[in-house]
Amino acid sequence: MAKKQLSEMSFLDHLEELRWLLVRSTMAVLLIAIVTFFVSDYIFDVIIFGPTKADFITYRFFCDLSHQLGFADSICVSQTDMASFIIQNTEVEGQVNTLVWICITAGFILGFPYILWEIWKFISPALYEKEKKNAKRFIFFSSLLFFLGVLFGYFVVVPMSVNFFATFKISDVVKNQFSIASYIGMVKTSVIASGLFFxxxxxxxxxxxxxxxxxxxxxxxxxxxxxxxxxxxxxxxxxxxxxxxxxxxxxxxxxxxxxxxxxxxxxxxxxxxxxxx
The missing domain is CATH 1.10.287 (Helix Hairpins)
Known part of the structure; x- marks a missing residue:
């Protein structure tokens, strides 16, 4: 059955198109999430918990920059600083929920170009023929900006936040022990928010x-x-x-x-x- 022209589509037709956009995008995210499940060990040990280690690339870069600017070790991160950043699980299903949501988040990030393609197909009937030809350019630049934002959030915002909260104390009586849900939430928010801001x-x-x-x-x-x-x-x-x-x-x-x-x-x-x- 031939697809209806934009002028022939009713409000309900548009809602139906939007529904299928959401269904296809969700299926793509879930499919990628299932794939990422098989490399979840690497995702957690190397990527997610990378910023909690003193030898993380961002901390090394800031330390070298501090020396070059003549600030000595003022913005260097030591192993002692990171030792106070303790992540714990306090809920029975906490680690299972974390695994599921990290896989879904990874599916959303990696599947973002496909989601953009679906959005483009949804809005393209309202565009001129010349504008429709810019689909590849739109997908490329939008995806590029999003991934640059994700990298900025991961390599800049997350390490800065981790370093700050690891060393901040209102009193020596209080020990910093963060729940895994709180830490994962900070990482997800920082990364996705940065990607969307870009x-x-x-x-x-x-x-x-x-x-x-x-x-x-x-x-x-x-x-x-x-x-x-x-x-x-x-x-x-x-x-x-x-x-x-x-x-x-x-x-x-x-x-x-x-x-x-x-x-x-x-x-x-x-x-x-x-x-x-």
Whole structure:
């Protein structure tokens, strides 16, 4: 049966398309999650718990940077610091739930390009023929930005957070012993939130195309965006300027790129309007 044209589709038809988008995306995520189950030992020992070890690549990089900047060992992470970061399981089904949700999270991250493809197929009927040809470009750049964000969250935000919470104490009487659910939740939130934040240029592109956002609007609220980014970087990093700058700069660059993209799209839209008028 031939697929209905956009003009022929009712509201219920659109809901049906959306339902199948969610079903296919969910099945893809679950399928990849099952595959990741067979390498779960590597995922946990090397990836998930990597930032809890003093020889993690990020800590080594920051320590070398500290020496180069003349700060001695001020931002170096020692084995003693990480020894206080104890992860424990306090629930009977805690480790099973953790395994399941980590596999699902891995399925979502690895299956993100396919999810984007499904989203593109859903919105493509509303696009012009020329815009439909940009499907591969959309999938590539959106996936690239998402994976860069995931890497940024894993190699920068997570280690900074771990280092901060491992060494922060309100009193020597209180010992830091974190539940596995709390630690895994922090890792998942940091990684996925960073990945989605790096999608900001793509989101701004479509919002500008729809006329919901303009370059002047983004530039007008630039100061507020800077304040929010600095607050976020201050929360997830230790209380030193170097760490906060390392986290904040990439986020500010992403915001500036979004403004640039919005300006380009806005100018092209104005040219088209002038040609048709």
């Amino acid at each position: 999608e900001l240029p793509i989101i701004i592109y479509f919002l500008t195309k729809l006329g919901l956002v303009t370059p002047s609007f983004l530039r007008k609220y630039w100061r507020y965006a800077v304040v929010i980014i600095l607050i976020v970087s201050a929360i997830v990093t230790p209380p030193d300027v170097v760490s906060q700058v390392i986290v904040a700069v990439p986020m500010l660059i992403i915001y500036e790129i979004s403004i640039l993209i919005s300006r380009i799209v806005y100018k092209n839209q104005n040219k088209k309007d002038e040609q048709t008028s």
